[in-house]
Amino acid sequence: MSRNGFPRHPLTRAVLSGLILASSSAIALAQENTPTDLGRVTVTGSLIPQTQIENHTPVLTxxxxxxxxxxxxxxxxxxxxxxxxTGGLQGGQTSASFTQGAEASGMFGLSPSYTKYLINGRxxxxxxxxxxxxxTFNNLSGIPIDIVERIEILPGGQSSLxxxxxxxGVVxxxxxxxxxxxxxNVRGGGYTEGGGNDFRVSGAHGFNAFDDRFHALVNVQYEKSSPIWGYQRDLTKQNNTKGYTPQVPTNDFLVYLPxxxxxxxxxxxxRCANVAGQFGGTTVLGTRAxxxxxxxxxxxxxxxxxxxxxxSQIYSSMSFDxxxxxxxxxDALYSLEEVQYNAGSGYAFWGSDVGFGAFVDQASGEYMNLQRAFxxxxxxxxxxxxxxxxxRNKAYQVTLxxxxxxxxxxxxxxxxxxxYKLTERSFARWANEIDSYFEDRVLxxxxxxxxxxxNIYNPNWGAFYSPLPAGDFQTFTGFTxxxxRTWQNLGRAQITxxxxxxxxxxxxxLAVVAEAGSEGWSYTPDQRLLDGxxxxxxxxxxxxxxxxxxxTSELRMPLLESLTVTASGRYDAFKIADKTVDKSTYSIGVEFRPIESLLFRGKYGTAFRAPSLSDAFQGRSGYYANGSVDYYRCGELGFNPSDTVGCAYANESVFGEQSGNAELEAITAxxxxAGIVWAPINNLSVSVDYYNWKIKNEVNTLSSDQLLLAEYYCRNGQTNNTSASCQNVSDWITRDGTGKLEKIYTPKMNIASQNLQAVTASFKYVQDIGRFGALQFSSNYTNMIKRELQPQPGDDYLDLLRDPYAMWNYDQYAKVxxxxxxxWAKDKWTTTLYFNYIGKTPNRMxxxxxxxxxxxxxxxEAGKWGSYTTYNLSVNYQAMDNLTLSMMVNNVFNKMPDGQAHSYAGNxxxxxxxxxxxxxxxxxxVQAKYEFGKK
Structure with a gap:
């Protein structure tokens, strides 16, 4: 280290220069890049303060x-x-999902629950x-963005810390x-295609007292945005006009013969004339095959x-020497948020098959079902x-x-x-009332x-094919x-x-950390959802x-000036119900600098995920396993499990239940x-890293077929290769006195495995162009090399990179x-062009x-959609020393995914x-940022 405390390696100086420039103002960006005393800092991925920004673990800031x-x-x-x-995510676009009002993220296509999210390290x-x-996952929507200092993203398994x-990874x-x-800060704007109008205002102030021994910061942020509706976009306002089949209307008034x-x-x-005024006068006669x-x-x-x-969010941080x-x-963070959405007409309808089932039309003698959208x-x-x-959710987190x-x-x-408290107010159709309404009015x-x-009816078809009288809709609908609620307590002590x-x-x-805590979860649905x-x-x-x-402990050892080894280990124990799930994890990292401008780095370690509270305590939910093979009864008739063609019990419909399981073990990985970082000059750095995961004991449910096959093996004294023991089989399959299947139970189990490989790359470069200002370039790249999934023991591994059917069924993500x-910065102006690239993905065909x-x-033809790139452009102008005006245009070229429409049907x-x-x-x-009160 040089006398001023700045690391002497060009590698570190190059990376630090990029960070300084990235976080400087417009004037500072255009000025000459002068080293600053960094000293020792704590970077996510290590508990020990150090002078090297780049170490054995890549961190994206x-x-x-x-x-x-x-x-x-x-x-x-x-x-x-x-x-x-790289993975697909559920959110506001995912109509009728369980968390349509939340915002999630993840890494490398893995579930959002496989990433650890921290706020200020907690x-x-x-x-x-x-x-x-x-x-279980984290909702990212309640964090005040105007008070964020930085976000550090740490890819790869990090359980040892x-x-x-x-x-x-860790965020x-x-x-x-x-x-x-x-x-x-005051910001406002919206979408040029309509909808999504947004207004945000935030204010923050720092306070110092007691001879600069006391410091406090208070921030308040408020934001309101309107929804974007499907009818506000050409691509979604109507059924597909560019598909592989002609466009057809939705079946809003349908009679079908089961x-x-x-x-x-x-x-x-x-012939639909009475309802032509529906949906804004667009209802017509639709013809299908x-x-x-x-x-x-x-x-x-x-x-x-x-x-x-x-x-609205309120955040405060304070310290006293x-x-x-x-x-x-x-510090304390409080968030109050209300999110509104609508799943659409596809989830606002009535059908006879759901309630009382099919009926017979007296006039024609046909068995019929009705469907009516609103x-x-x-x-x-x-x-x-x-x-x-x-x-509507409200959350707080306080640390002392x-x-x-x-x-x-x-x-x-x-x-x-x-x-964290959540109240979900959801649109509902009351079962008795809606069935009675159509029974009385139509049937x-x-x-x-x-x-x-x-039942035999003589339906009033005029009443069926007509708009509802005013006020009738409210007699059979409402809200649930x-x-x-979730809660969490955590005590933490560290010595370094x-x-x-x-x-x-x-x-x-050396760093040693001890932690202890508790957490809880409860989900209480509206009783009306549970009683039918x-x-x-x-x-x-x-x-x-x-x-x-x-x-947790971490030991960092610079064995040579060119070689540093870091080892960490952690022991975790969780008391879940009457069971203790414990796990030891470790990692060993190596940094090797053969020359000052070149770093080779690598780390090997283990990671885990303890059974979440939902995995352990989620209640039972029902489903029907249609087309099930009753291997045991087929065996009694002389059929082998590998060939049940012709067996009378090879196409059974059986009621099933799923639930959490307090006996789950930890998921392990x-x-x-391994990677390389090269910084040949002070204002340039390039890094490439390779990652490899082998994940076992993932939580999934045993299929009904696997469970019934296990029963055959257990009852016949043969080897059972499934994750369910013979005692499990006996407990989870219910038969009546004649031996007929009545019910099966498939709780969550540790049965799946995954193998992943990925390569990431990063590039940073800063160029001073004299009187023309300064340029800064940066980019990041991820390529999934391998992703294979074994849903259950004994199954073949599914190639989620090359098998489009498996990818659409199990996960949807981009390989690259x-x-x-x-x-570009010059004088009082800064301009930034940002791009976001999504590689080719399988089409629907x-x-x-x-x-x-x-x-x-x-x-x-089946194939892949082409790569997809969007651009954001921002311009910032420092109008006065304390006033910065900004304009941001996101998706400058108004890019839309309409090129995908040809591989979807016309409905x-x-x-x-x-x-x-x-x-x-x-x-x-547009945004205005006004600073005041600086000394």
Whole structure:
């Protein structure tokens, strides 16, 4: 290290230069790049302060200035557009998902629950509702973006430092803790295609007192945005016009015959004339190969693509220097948020098959079912805006602690408490009321019963094919209220010595951390969802808590000036129900610098994920396993499990139940990475890293087929190769006195495995161009080399990179992602162009044909959608010393995923892969930032 404390390696100077420039103002960016005293800093990925920014673990940093200049509107957007986020995600576009009002992210296509999310180094609270109905995850929407100092993203397994969940990586969202004076930010804008209007205002102020021994920061942020509706985009306002089949209307008024392969039959003598005014006057007669129905091709547009939101956050951080060696600190974050969305007309309908089943039409003698969607005219003058579902959540997290030093030892101790409450107000159709309404208004009295038990009616077809009278819709609809909650307590103590003893390469460092805490989860659905009062919708309750403690240590040893070895180990124990799940993890990292400008790095370690509270305590939910093979009874008839063709019990329908399982073990992973960082000159650095995961004991449910096959083996004294023991089989399969299957039970189990490989690359370059200012270039790249999944023991591994059918069924993601920025600064101006690149992904036709060699009879071929790149542009002008004006244009060229439409049918309302792409289009924002009170 040089005398001024700045690391002498060009490698470190180059990376630091990039960080300094990325976080500087417009004037500073254009000035000469002068080294600054860095000293020792703590970087996510190590507990020991150090002078080297690049070490054995790659860390990607997104600064507050990056967030501003690249046009990001939220923390969730920062992470979702990151090159490491190769996987598809559920969110506002995913109609009727379990967490449509939340915002998630993940890494390398793995579940969001495989990434550890931290705020100021402490674990975020889990969202009370479950991702995809079964998985615990973190909602990223409640973090005030204007007070974010930086976001540090640490890819790869990190459990030896951060414990459970850190299999894919760690994200540390670091909020500002000090400020000289104050700042007021006002921003507004919206989408040029319509909808999504947004207004955000935030203010922050720093306070200093007691001879500069006391420091406090208070930030308040408020934001309100309107939703984007499907009818506001050409791609989603109507059923697909560019598909491999002609466009057809939605079946909004449908009569079909269940005993004639569900053939459609037109029973309206006016042939849809009476309902032509529905959906804004777009309802017409639709003809398919299956028959005729009345419907609108535009009904698909009556759903939200992007949630509306109103949110407020208050954040405060403070510290007090008791003396030169001891400091008290505290911080608190409170968030109140209300999110609105609508799943659309596809989830606002009535059908006879769900309630009382098929009936017989007296006039024709045919078995029939009815289906009736509700148009905005049926609802009210405001239409679908009157039946918005609302997620209202409030959360807080408070930390109190102290830190100091004694000699070469630094110490800290803290206690954190957090709680997250969620109320989901969801549109509902009351079962008895809606069935009775259509029975009374359309079907009329029961005229008799057929020999096989079906009611006979003489329907009033005029009433069926007509708009609802005003006010009728409200007699059979309303809202349900689900309440859920998570809470967390965590005590943490750490001691660190950065100069434990001397080694040839420098001082060795040691850190030891002890943690203990508890957390709980409860999900209490509206009772009407559980007792059958709600038409077509059910829910699942669950509640539980766990306690845990952990001990972590890290030792950093610079064995030579060119060689540093870092070892870390951690022991975690979780008390879940009456069971203790414990796990030891470790990692060994190596940094080798053969010359000052070149770093070789690598790390090998283990990672894990403890059973989540939802995995352990989620309640039972029912389903029907149709087409099941009863291997045991087929065996009694002489059939072998490998050939049950002709067996009378080879196509059974059996009721099944799924649930959490308090006996689950931890998910485990072996993870290693290796890479190189090269900095030939002070203002250039390039890095490439390779990652490898082998994940075992993943949580999944045993299929009904696997369970029934296990029963055959157990009852016949043969080897059972499934994860269910013979005792499990006996407990989980119920038969009546005659031996007929009555019920099967498939709880969550540790049965799946995955293997992943990925390569990432990063590039940073800064060029001073004299009187023309300065240029900065940066980019990041991720390429998934391998991803294979074994759903259950004994199954073949599925290739999720090359098998499009498996990819669409199990996960949807891009093999390659990249992003980057070019910044130019001169005098009072800075301009940044940011790009986001999504590589080729399988088209829908490849899924339908289960391979890339499929050709549809229409002539459309299976294949891949081309790469997809969007650009954001920002311009910042420092109008005065304390006033900066900004304009941001996101998706400058108004890029849309409309090129995907040809591989979707003509009855699809969103003909694109909504888990990866969106049709929001161009957004324009203006912002004013005013700073005041600086000394």
């Amino acid at each position: 997104v600064t507050a200035e990056d967030i501003q200049t690249r046009g990001f509107t939220s923390v969730a957007e920062v992470l979702q557009q990151n090159s490491l986020t 674990p975020m609270l889990s969202y009370p509702a479950l991702y995809n109905g079964s998985d 951060y414990g459970s969940d850190a299999i894919a 540390n969202i670091i909020l500002k803790d000090r400020m000289d004076g104050g700042v007021l 005993d004639q392969q569900n053939a459609y039959v037109m029973m309206d003598p006016t 299956t028959g005729e129905s009345c419907g609108s091709p535009f009904s698909a547009g009556y759903k939200t693509l992007k949630n509306g939101k109103e949110s 008791v003396n030169d060696n001891f400091q008290l600190f505290a 148009a905005p005219e049926d609802i009210s003058a405001a239409g679908y805006r009157d039946i918005m579902s609302t997620d 602690g102290g830190r100091g030093n004694v000699g070469n030892w630094d110490y800290s101790a803290s206690f954190s408490r957090g709680e 009329g009295p029961v005229l008799g019963v057929t020999d096989d038990g079906y 209220y689900n309440k859920s 010595n950065g100069s434990l003893f001397k080694l040839p390469g420098g001082d060795a460092g 009062s709600v038409w077509g919708t059910t829910s699942v309750a669950g509640a539980g808590h766990r306690s845990n403690y952990a001990l 072996d993870v290693w990475n 992602r990249a992003d980057g920025a070019v910044g 490849a899924y339908l044909g289960k391979g890339y060699d499929y050709v549809h009879p229409s002539g459309y 699809i309302g969103a003909p694109y892969n909504s888990s990866i792409y969106n049709p929001y289009g161009r957004a324009v924002y």
